Amino acid sequence: MFGKFLAISCLLLVGSLLADDESGAIAAQKEVECCKRECNPSCATKGPCKKAECCLQNQSCKEKKPCKKKTCCRKEGSCCSPASQPSLPLCKDVTPSARGCTCKDGWVAFADFLWWQAGEEQGIRYAFNNSSEILDHGSIVTLDTSSDPGVRLGVGYNLNHDQWDLVGYWTYYHNSSTDSLSVPTNDVNLGLIPIFLNAVPFNVGFIKTVWKLNYNAFNVDLGRAFYVSNALALRPYISSETVWIHRWFAADAKSQNPGLPLLAIDTPGKYRTRIKYWGTGPRLGMNTKWYFGGTKFHFLSNLAFSLLYGKGKSHAMTSQAVNGIPDQTGVDLSEECWAVVPHMQLMLALGWEKCFCNDQFFTNFFVGWELNEFWHLASIMLPSGFSAAATSSGESIYMQGLTARIQCEF
Template identity: 25%
Template sequence: MKTLTLLLSFSLLLFAATEPPYTTPGKIYESSTQTITPSAGPRVDHGINAFITGDFIYWTARMDGLAYVQTGVSDGGSNANHGKTRYPDWRWTPGFKAGLGLSIPHDGWDVFVEYTWLHSSAWDSLDNNIDGINPIWDISNLWNFAADVFTVQSARVNWKLYFNNFDVSLGRNYFVSRYLTLRPFIGFKGSWINQDYHVKCPIVTDEISSLFGMKNDQSYWGIGLRSGVNAAFRFTQTWSIYGNLALSALWSQFEVDRADTRNDSRNDGLPDRPPLNVTVTDINFEDSFHTVKGVLELGIGMRGEWWFLEDRYHILLQAGWEEQLWINHNQLAKVHFVSSAHGDLILQGLTVKMRFDF
């Protein structure tokens, strides 16, 4: 037992002697005991300590409050079949990030600028539902015609997202223990996001046969403060688990345009009916306002990094899961209060990053 204890003690002493504190592959940064939070770099020899990054993202984009119809309704004369609320069929879409940074001599600070691009779309349709459909959006006063639940038996929805974002940060990456690094940062976020949300509902009654359509488009830009922290839990000098957190408050402008149309192929010819086979716009307005909106960003994954050519260059590879929550981002125009009043924009998925320092 004493022999085993001596062997374990010797092994621990040997490990401590061969593993200098505050190390990264090939480099030791400010390991002096005079430094409270030694810089964790990464830095290279005989270079300008600039770096570029590129990310492949494969995300799904979703927004609350985009339901367009409900099934499982009855005219009151019989029991309704069990139905459900229908939403766009959310899909996964590739995108990218591109970044440029510089590590400056002052206390190990770094400046980083990153751009994110993502275009996504989702759609859904419901055809010939003989049990009837309850439209969620009152398109061109559709509810006046759809008092009979069997009036609407088909509907279609289409949603498109155009997402662009810039992040600028000033941070410092440092050791808080032998195997834990933190990079707190402050900076700015600038975004412009456009969305198109279109719904179509054909209806048939004894008096009319018509196609009702709604175009509900939202344009957004925001700029404001962003702050957070990047953490790395190191297993070895090469491999680590990373975790990212960022919060933003953006001064934002929403511009929302809504146009509802109706095209009758048959009607009873009353004075308030539109001409046949002519698209008539009977709701057409916009809403523009400023406010402050919050954004939450989270990320976690695995990372590996290496130096090469006598520490003149550094490369980092990582892959993980990222989530962004754009709080209360759904400001689409409503004629009446509906169950899809407001909601959040959610972006999440796989993010694969490469960084090159020189």
Template identity: 20%
Template sequence: MSDHDKRISELEKQMFEVGGYTSSGNFGAFFGQDKKNPSDWETAAELLYWQTQAGGTEYAYSVAHLQPSGASFPLTGQVDQISFDWSLGFRIGAGRQHVVQDYDLFFMYTWYKTQAASGHKKELPSGFLGLTGFLDPALTTSSHYHLSYQNIDIEMGKNYYVSSRILVRSHIGLKLSRISQKQNSSYDFNVQTGELVSFSSHLRDYSKFLGIGPRIGVNSRWYITREFSLYNQMGISLLYGYFQVKDFYNADEEKIENSLLTTCTSEIDLTGFSHKFSPYGEMLLGLSWNRAFLQDKFVLTISLNYETLYFWRQIQKIVAEGSLRSTLSRSTFNSSRILFERQAEDIGFRGISLKIEMDF
């Protein structure tokens, strides 16, 4: 073989080390891989500081004129709803590099819990109409909301250097989520108007979701310096899960008419079960610092991130449609029929997280 043929053969060998043929028969370059020790393990712990954004938390309608006999039209006022404060949570994870060829496998568990409360009081002629029951009139309202979120992510991904400073990681996996929500609302109407009128109602809405589905996403890291980098993460999932919804309503009414005490109590207890899809999306932006120790056998990474998680059609409720009390009597409505329907609202989490990763 001539020197010319040897040089061509050597060049072809080098080309196939950095590239290959695609499924369509075209030749293209490989992305550089993030090579590490095949025995590398990775652990992570995060402190979460999130705020919940939930739809359907309205519990009362504040009106300027409310009569003891019921609501009068037209109604003017504003809607009172639950606003969540910031709450703490955590996320932990562990994984290993090069489980299958150059792919890594990672497990993550997230726990977050929050609650919120709101309440108001008025005097006649102003008042409230309850929005979680049958538009019950009230002078005192209160509502408490409890929410818990737990999640497990299992993902397999692969890192590529698309340039000397940009690292991209694509991943696919499984997402398992459990979300529990409970809202308790109370309405009290007590006033002396020739006869003693005492009316109170209480409603408990409960929703529990357990779902599982595929999850795909992509991460990117831009190394500003050797130790500092900007980090981005995006992912989507389609969860198929089980919804359990409960709605309990209780109303107590006392009247003194002609020296006689009349007491009325009414209750509604409904439970619904269904299987539905719930789409999910996430986005994260962060700044990371990392440094290697012990001759690159141990790598410490600290990140400060901002992230957003969003679930569509996640808050499921049973609501009464077509009903309005025209008096305080438990059986008096200005509707010819009462319908109970499912209501679906979205829920999201947003906030910051402090993440510590250790590779060894």
């Protein structure tokens, strides 16, 4: 009897030990299942994970961190990895979206501050500085342009269709530069020869010039940002571009200095020109982002080309007095033409970005250098060989300098 009791007790003890082992195995299996899942649930379906801990997106539970009590829940269907912590998401996309922080649709808004310098590629030439008794022995004088502020404002929408985005933006920039040059009154053999006057070249003592540029552009971009590695994102886009570029140039040659040769202008001469161009056309571009080791900082670039077809108008006039008699020689010319103008845009910058409210809000800052170059625009019409014939050839203009942006997506 005692032997039977002892045998039954041993069987119960062994069964209890086996049951404990099985319970431990089930608990371990649940923990493994918690760590293997995607870790992107809604707050109501955290499963077997502990309540005081949350899994980071696309990471194992070994890297979990305490949940914040007031942290808002990620919406169902979100599958993008945060751009501030770039990693390929668990989506099945061939090129996973690199949009801001979330795959949901929403608004995009940004504002740029521009501090640019503008000018013409070959320089704005207005005088010849005669430095000896021999004519045409000296240097060409060009106008040094200044830097002025501008602005770029944009608004767009992140689309549901394959995570594309549609953005429209307006750019405004105005530059006004002045320059002047004079020669000493006691230098008998020195003088300035204005190249914008068409009479026999005369020396003058003082020339003042003003150059202005007014630039307006409107763009509409359609693009898609996607990851090609854990630290590199691309955004190719197609765009339409319309630009208005207006330029003014004025120069005034003042009365001669007493020490200059007798063959000189003794009353002022002046030159005025106005050049307008508007054009529209297609544009292709590529944005790139290189992230620094999973941080919120990145290096970014933008390269775009467009072909603009539009109309240019030029008007130039000179008025010159000789020997005290005003308006003895002068030119009044106008020109209109249709032309294709290539436009290149290049930008290099350093940026920082951050996601808020469990990736429901995104902000981005960057500061960099930007270059805009327009080729074969109508140039300033100047007298050719100091004669009444004027020349007007294609000229490249540029705008380059600082660009700083703040951008929000919500």
